[in-house]
Amino acid sequence: MLGLLDLFTPTAPAWPTEDLIRVSGTSRSTCYRYIKALQAAGLLTPVAGGAWMLGPRIIELDRTMRLCDPVSAGGIPPMRRLAAESGHTGLLCLLFSGTVMCVADAPAPGAPAGLFSRGQRRPLFTGAASKVILAHLPPHQLRAIFARHRATIEAAGLGGDWESFRHALRAIREAGHGITQSEFMPGVLGIAAPLFNAEGGVLGSIGIAAKIEEVPPEARQALARQVVEAAAEACARIAEQEQSAALPARAVG
Known part of the structure; x- marks a missing residue:
């Protein structure tokens, strides 16, 4: 039932009932039940022509996510400050189901069209925010990822064998940040640093995207230090959010 929501995209925002039945792989009566349940929850809403679109409940959930998610609540202020101080587009990203999702962005004036923005997903292997x-x-996850995506990893320049892959990732860890150019979008430079929870598990990344010609090579390390500083602030704020969320309700406030 929830898989029906995946059908709604910017290029296909409305779906007639008959099309939902056709692609659902279920019987007509079962799909009708699914649609009615999603409508009752506010996740689908009817529109003209017997079609359906995503419902207003999703807007409400999005607001709750913005206010309560530790990465959003802790990372957005440093991301916005990084964007303002650097003059480049700020990005806050989250690891999500084998991909990287942008959870917030602060576009710079004159930024290239089509930059990563809230709600978009990208693969794990392309661009600084992902890498x-x-x-x-953790190593066991990396081994499984390498086994499943070896050809993609090699095409992304991360190594054609396990040792090369490990070496490429170790270089990123030791640097404390990643810098890429023209990987996901031609002419765009990306600089990002990782975000962690209180236990040291990676949650996402914070960074900037800029036109390559606006950041000469000699200026990139200084910009990377700004990104790393923003990441450190975001991690501290995320840890505070997690601690507050873990307290019993009577102890909050």
Whole structure:
């Protein structure tokens, strides 16, 4: 039932009932039940022509996510400050189901069209925002990822064998940040640093995206230090959010 929500995209925002039945792989009566349940929950809403679109409950859930998610609540202020001080687009990203999702962005004036923005997902192997997360995953997860995606990893320049892959990720960890250019979008430079929870598990990344010509090579390390500083602040704020969330209700406030 929840898989029906995945059908709604910017290129296909409305789906007639008959099309939902056709692609659902279920019987007509079962799909009708699914649609009615999603409508009752506010996740789907009817529109003209017997079609359906995503419902207003999703907007409410999005607001709750912005206010309560530790990565959003802890990372957005440093991300916005990083964007303002650097003059480049700020990005806050989260590890999500084998991909990287942008949870917040602060576009710079004149930023290239089509930059990573809230709600978009990208693969783990392309771009600084993704690679710094990948580099800090536990070894057993990395082994499984390498076994499943060896060809993609090699095409991304991260090594064609396990030792080369490990070496590439170790270099990112030792640097404390990642810098890429023209990997996901031509002409775009990305710089990102990882975000961790209180136990040291990687959650996501914070960084900037800029036109390559606006950041000469000699200026990139200074910009990387700004990104790392923003990440440190975000991690501290995330840890505070997690501690508050873990307290019993009577102890809050």
